[in-house]
Amino acid sequence: MQGNSSIATLIAALIVGLVVGAAIGYVAHTPSTPSTTTTTTTSGYGYGYTYTSAAETTSSNTQTSTGAAAQAEYDVQLAYSEKYGLYLVDSEGRTLYFFAKDYNGSSSCYGTCAEHWPIFYVENPKIAPGLNPDDFGVVVRKDGSKELTYKGWPLYYFAGDMKPGDINGDGIKGVWFIAKPDYTVLVAVKPDLGAYLVDSEGKTLYVFAKDVNGTSNCYGQCAMKWPPFTPNSLVVPSTLNLTDFSFTKRSDGTIQLAYKGYPLYYWINDMNRGDTTGHGVKNVWSVAFIGGATFNFNQSTTTTTTTSSGPSY
Incomplete structure (x- = not known):
């Protein structure tokens, strides 16, 4: 009888241990972090680029936040995308463009063209590191307004870019190009x-x-x-x-x-x-x-x- 009693006591102890262990395990697991693999879609490139990696998403958000803090410091700076590499943006991160018809360094975009492609100008612009201030200049347009130039190319925005990071104007009509610092x-x-x-x-x-x-x-x-x-x-x-x-x-x-x-x-x-x-x-x-x-x-x-x-x- 004592043997049976001892066995019963041992079984009861094991059951209690399992129940308590499961409860502890559940409590420990409940606040765990989400899966490190997630699918995120960003419209920062203007084309809805999709990638997978929570670590990359966190890093990207951190870089964006840091970049936003720096944006107020410079009127012209560099941004980066996996599709285009380095390119020029303004203080708010809006993309800048070149126009092939400005072949002689003069601006040739007026009227309806200028409505779609507003000119970019800042008086005495502060240029971010990585860009040479000597590459920037000013051209006076036919209407008397001024436009900032880079390596002699007048700079424009594209009205179709809805937010900072959009690059929807590159290649339009074969004459509009994202303003990159490293074109050959x-x-x-x-x-x-x-x-x-x-x-x-x-x-x-x-x-x-x-x-x-x-x-x-x-x-x-x-x-x-x-x-x-x-x-x-x-x-x-x-x-x-x-x-x-x-x-x-x-x-x-x-x-x-x-x-x-x-x-x-x-x-x-x-x-x-x-x-x-x-x-x-x-x-x-x-x-x-x-x-x-x-x-x-x-x-x-x-x-x-x-x-x-x-x-x-």
């Missing part, structure tokens, strides 16, 4: 030519009819008049295809950028931004048209190189 080439659109390549400061780039298969044939006196374009990086507008660009090694060891198989050059006689005086020289030099090299100077090239028709807004 950009697109310029000139009424009598159409769309062609320029460097980050708007200097015209050319191709040579005697260059075939991506090989440069311009050396000596030729290269003195037509300096090769030799950037050490490649960042292009979103409307251009990276695969259309390549780097070619010249016989002197320098590395030259090529577009659609043709090495790119400057022309020594282009004195001012927007000049295209090298186009048609000896019928073998042409601006680097977006549509590809063409050396038929007896016919208008505008119809084959312009961007999409209609207003640029």
Whole structure:
């Protein structure tokens, strides 16, 4: 009997222990943190980019908060997105843009265009670290108003950007581009030519009819008049295809950028931004048209190189 009593007592103790343990476990588990994997959608890029990671979400919120505190300090600063990399924004984080038709550094957006693309101007702007204040300037528009420029390109907002972080204007009509600090080439659109390549400061780039298969044939006196374009990086507008660009090694060891198989050059006689005086020289030099090299100077090239028709807004 004593044995049975001892067994019964042991069983009862085990049952009590299990009940108490379960209760303690429940209480300990109730306040636990949520799963570290969650799906979040952010419209900060203007396209509803979706990612998964609570840790990334927390980090992103922290960075946004820190950035917001810094925004009041600078009139122009850098922002970052996974799609576009670094780009320029104002003190509130609103995206800034370039216009390809401002090829000569003057603003050419007025009337309805300016309603869709308001100009950006701040008197004596405070420039954030990471940007060179010497790259900024001011252009006086035809109506007498002032507009801030970056590397000679007038800066605009896009009315379709509803909030800070939106980037809805990039690539519109092939002539509007997010303002990035690290472009290697950009697109310029000139009424009598159409769309062609320029460097980050708007200097015209050319191709040579005697260059075939991506090989440069311009050396000596030729290269003195037509300096090769030799950037050490490649960042292009979103409307251009990276695969259309390549780097070619010249016989002197320098590395030259090529577009659609043709090495790119400057022309020594282009004195001012927007000049295209090298186009048609000896019928073998042409601006680097977006549509590809063409050396038929007896016919208008505008119809084959312009961007999409209609207003640029």
